[in-house]
Amino acid sequence: MTKDEILELLKGVKHPEQDKDIVSLGMVENLTIDADTGAVRFTMKLTKPRDPMAGSVRRAAEAVLREATGVPPVIVVAEPLPPDSKAAKQQTMREKSRLNEIGQVIAVASGKGGVGKSTVTANLAVALAAEGYKVGVLDADIYGPSMPKMFGVEDYKPVAEIAEDGSDLEYIVPAEAYGVKVMSIGFFISGSDALVWRGPMATNALRQLLHQTAWGELDFLLIDLPPGTGDLHLTIVSELKLSGAVIVSTPQEVALLDVVRGIAMFRNEHVNVPIRGIVENMAWFTPAELPDNRYFIFGPADEGGRVAALATEQGVPLLGSIPLVQAIAEGGDTGKPIAARDSLTGEAFRTVARALVGKL
Numbered sequence: 001m002t003k004d005e006i007l008e009l010l011k012g013v014k015h016p017e018q019d020k021d022i023v024s025l026g027m028v029e030n031l032t033i034d035a036d037t038g039a040v041r042f043t044m045k046l047t048k049p050r051d052p053m054a055g056s057v058r059r060a061a062e063a064v065l066r067e068a069t070g071v072p073p074v075i076v077v078a079e080p081l082p083p084d085s086k087a088a089k090q091q092t093m094r095e096k097s098r099l100n101e102i103g104q105v106i107a108v109a110s111g112k113g114g115v116g117k118s119t120v121t122a123n124l125a126v127a128l129a130a131e132g133y134k135v136g137v138l139d140a141d142i143y144g145p146s147m148p149k150m151f152g153v154e155d156y157k158p159v160a161e162i163a164e165d166g167s168d169l170e171y172i173v174p175a176e177a178y179g180v181k182v183m184s185i186g187f188f189i190s191g192s193d194a195l196v197w198r199g200p201m202a203t204n205a206l207r208q209l210l211h212q213t214a215w216g217e218l219d220f221l222l223i224d225l226p227p228g229t230g231d232l233h234l235t236i237v238s239e240l241k242l243s244g245a246v247i248v249s250t251p252q253e254v255a256l257l258d259v260v261r262g263i264a265m266f267r268n269e270h271v272n273v274p275i276r277g278i279v280e281n282m283a284w285f286t287p288a289e290l291p292d293n294r295y296f297i298f299g300p301a302d303e304g305g306r307v308a309a310l311a312t313e314q315g316v317p318l319l320g321s322i323p324l325v326q327a328i329a330e331g332g333d334t335g336k337p338i339a340a341r342d343s344l345t346g347e348a349f350r351t352v353a354r355a356l357v358g359k360l
């Protein structure tokens with residue numbers, strides 16, 4: 001029998017817990033066939049330490065191979081690398097080096113929830129892609145991952161691929177929509193699970209998504225952070241090696257207070273991430289039937305408005321102002337970001353994108 005035929009056979013052996021076959025799970029390594037006896041030999045690499053299923057999966061593989069070849073196979077069970085081993089560290093270094101293919105890693109943050117941080121992230125990404133840049137989005141909002149919905153890729157099931165660089169490492173293939181590569185913690189967890197995540201668990205998962213996604217070459221990777229400025233954020237932003245941050249705020253006074261906190265977090269000596277600018281969202285309301293009217297419902301517009309004043313006070317550029325319009329909310333709900341459309345509002349996001357590029 002050939003190696004391919006053996007692999008085909010092994011695809012019939014499932015890991016019951018993960019509901020996938022052992023070949024797709026990458027558990028079959030160093031497969032050889034003894035030229036004299038025809039005995040198959042391979043290493044069964046476990047996907048997690050002390051896997052309770054290991055014994056039954058190995059026996060199932062043995063049975064299949066013995067039946068097909070007539071000789072008992074040799075299956076060596078290998079535990080995954082302990083996290084602090086030298087080999088594991090080398091693997092981490094190789095993973096890190098792949099991030100060199102990413103030009104700018106920009107976190108999009110907000111002090112307060114609900115100000116439109118995710119909406120701005122999605123549209124900014126689409127606008128940057130429309131400007132000809134290679135863009136990825138990492139949805140790190142563990143409290144409410146919304147990128148799958150905003151990009152219309154909720155049904156996407158992430159798959160793994162082997163790196164082409166000969167390292168034999170596996171990477172997760174991101175979803176792709178509107179020219180943007182999208183990876184979300186939402187592809188892996190259901191909404192209610194996210195809430196119980198504690199700091200280290202969330203940070204580990206995010207680190208893995210950042211390093212093990214097959215981003216390829218990117219000019220920009222935007223990270224949609226969870227709202228707030230707590231300990232979790234401090235850990236995330238100091239772990240992720242950001243090249244800059246963008247802060248989103250509405251002109252409401254309660255939101256502005258939190259912006260000051262957000263700016264202080266990025267400027268913290270342990271974090272030290274440059275703030276590339278503030279985006280004012282929901283700057284004014286414009287009804288669809290009166291496109292020339294502006295109603296400043298969240299704050300007055302005198303002297304350029306509160307967000308502009310705060311930006312000047314903090315020494316941070318204002319990248320642009322986005323109005324509150326129904327089409328933006330609809331775009332988010334239907335998975336069709338408005339920045340992909342040739343509209344006035346789409347242009348507002350493209351202006352923000354150009355301003356951001358100008359600051360880098």
Ligand SMILES: Nc1ncnc2c1ncn2[C@@H]1O[C@H](COP(=O)(O)OP(=O)(O)OP(=O)(O)O)[C@@H](O)[C@H]1O
Nearest residue numbers: 113114115116117118119227323324325328329332
């Ligand atoms: N400029 C806008 N015009 C109209 N609707 C908007 C605008 N910005 C955001 N929204 C809507 O407001 C709601 C909240 O937006 P979004 O989810 O982007 O906020 P967020 O700051 O990311 O929230 P959180 O971080 O708390 O999850 C969404 O329903 C979105 O469609």
